[in-house]
Amino acid sequence: MNTIADNCFRPGDLWPDDRGVHINAHGGGVLFHGGRYYWFGEHKIAGEAGNEAHVGVHVYWSADLYHWQDAGIALAVSDDHASPITRGCILERPKVIFNPSTQKFVMWFHLEPKGAGYTGALSGVAVADHITGPYRFLTCFRPNAGVWPENVPAAARLPLSPAEAAHVAGLDLPGGPLPYYPKHLLFRRDFAGGQMARDMALFVDDDGAAYHLYASEANGTLHISRLSDDFLEPAGHYVRIFPGRFHEAPAMFKQQGRYFLISSGCTGWAANPARISVAENIFGPWEELGNPCLGSGKQIATTFKSQSTFVLPVHGRAEAFIFMADRWNPQDAIDGRYVWLPIEFHHGVPMFGWHDRWELSFFDK
Ligand code: GAL
Numbered sequence: 001m002n003t004i005a006d007n008c009f010r011p012g013d014l015w016p017d018d019r020g021v022h023i024n025a026h027g028g029g030v031l032f033h034g035g036r037y038y039w040f041g042e043h044k045i046a047g048e049a050g051n052e053a054h055v056g057v058h059v060y061w062s063a064d065l066y067h068w069q070d071a072g073i074a075l076a077v078s079d080d081h082a083s084p085i086t087r088g089c090i091l092e093r094p095k096v097i098f099n100p101s102t103q104k105f106v107m108w109f110h111l112e113p114k115g116a117g118y119t120g121a122l123s124g125v126a127v128a129d130h131i132t133g134p135y136r137f138l139t140c141f142r143p144n145a146g147v148w149p150e151n152v153p154a155a156a157r158l159p160l161s162p163a164e165a166a167h168v169a170g171l172d173l174p175g176g177p178l179p180y181y182p183k184h185l186l187f188r189r190d191f192a193g194g195q196m197a198r199d200m201a202l203f204v205d206d207d208g209a210a211y212h213l214y215a216s217e218a219n220g221t222l223h224i225s226r227l228s229d230d231f232l233e234p235a236g237h238y239v240r241i242f243p244g245r246f247h248e249a250p251a252m253f254k255q256q257g258r259y260f261l262i263s264s265g266c267t268g269w270a271a272n273p274a275r276i277s278v279a280e281n282i283f284g285p286w287e288e289l290g291n292p293c294l295g296s297g298k299q300i301a302t303t304f305k306s307q308s309t310f311v312l313p314v315h316g317r318a319e320a321f322i323f324m325a326d327r328w329n330p331q332d333a334i335d336g337r338y339v340w341l342p343i344e345f346h347h348g349v350p351m352f353g354w355h356d357r358w359e360l361s362f363f364d365k
Helices: 162-168 297-301 360-364
Strands: 026-033 036-043 056-062 069-076 090-099 104-112 122-128 136-141 200-204 210-216 221-227 234-241 248-255 258-264 275-279 287-290 307-313 321-327 337-342 344-346 349-351
Touching: 026 321, 036 069, 036 090, 056 090, 069 104, 090 200, 104 200, 200 248, 210 248, 248 321, 258 307, 275 349
Parallel strands: 026 090, 026 307, 248 307
Antiparallel strands: 026 036, 036 056, 056 069, 090 104, 104 122, 122 136, 200 210, 210 221, 221 234, 248 258, 258 275, 275 287, 307 321, 321 337, 344 349
């Protein structure tokens, strides 16, 4: 085991921070700010208990992407049992963006209140004046209550009939009571109370507009939802994409004016094949292009034993993007590993293959 990081990426290996401790920032994302990269992610503890949040969101910073300094806990779970982020809740996939008008750092995350499994399907929001925190928890909710998706025709914007309501009662996870996925029912069921929101990402477009992407409708359908100008709440404009395709773990980026989305299938902690999708307009139409992994067999069937969490644009290099993924270890959550791989464009399609080790000079080619 290394105690100091090398001048290279070693996907799947232990990744020591500046103190020689394996980086603890799972389901993470990176924000480039003031000449440094900041990596935010779930701080996990040992054992299965680590699948719940006992500490909070950890942040590290780096100037070169290989060597990371521990900058502590950005958002701490609460000791107050009444807080939605009380210790023992599930707090996943935190992402941070900077709002230039308010000068605040805004964190969104997937939140499940303590003791209720994954039935909450809430989005949490926290804010800070300094990038490393402390972040102050603001609120949590199911997004877009009382708002219809923009790509649903007016004729379909209807509350459920009593018969439809009976069909979907209690259905909130795949594998629920119905033998099919009711893709025309769940967003209507959740219209009044807000849409379910689990795996999530944030994306800031070139024009400064920010978007929240989340796995909704019992994970079966992704939503892309515009944020308010201060990034603190939904702006009331959203679309449903890929209804019934069960995309999870969304990670969005933009290259040469086109929007790309890397995501996974829906198999919990177990790895499955990644998917790459493209759109000319962020609100669609979106097209699935297949599996972005280069290789064969188990490697591409499991996304190199990992699940997407973020696509990191390398600062100062127009065409350099890093696929960031988690190799989860739900039996010993703290030992989850990171799989970072360089994206290559083949006929305009982002793809990535396995490297035991690689360096940023990969992008010089
Ligand atoms: C995964 C998801 C993770 C976590 C896990 C729980 O599909 O991407 O963030 O929620 O399920 O089983």
